[in-house]
Amino acid sequence: VLQVTGERDVTYAEIAFRLADRLGADRRWVRPQSYTARGLPPGMAPRHTTLDVSRLRSELGLTPPPVWDTVDAVIRETFRDA
Numbered sequence: 001v002l003q004v005t006g007e008r009d010v011t012y013a014e015i016a017f018r019l020a021d022r023l024g025a026d027r028r029w030v031r032p033q034s035y036t037a038r039g040l041p042p043g044m045a046p047r048h049t050t051l052d053v054s055r056l057r058s059e060l061g062l063t064p065p066p067v068w069d070t071v072d073a074v075i076r077e078t079f080r081d082a
Contacts, residue, residue, distance in 0.1 A: 005051045006067035
């Protein structure tokens with residue numbers, strides 16, 4: 001079993017800003033909040049959200065796609081008929 005993930009971490013806020021830009025929405029509607037502002041206790045946020053893809057690279061010679069290519073593809077597919 002190999003994990004396929006993006007080549008780097010991006011925040012939910014970064015993705016929300018990207019989505020707003022792609023849809024022509026006002027970025028002011030995106031209001032990032034920290035997990036502590038949402039009432040979660042300190043230490044509950046994961047330090048890293050991507051998984052290790054070193055085996056994907058070393059054993060199969062594959063490189064994960066750029067994260068923004070993947071995000072943009074999902075946006076296009078999700079909103080293509082909207």
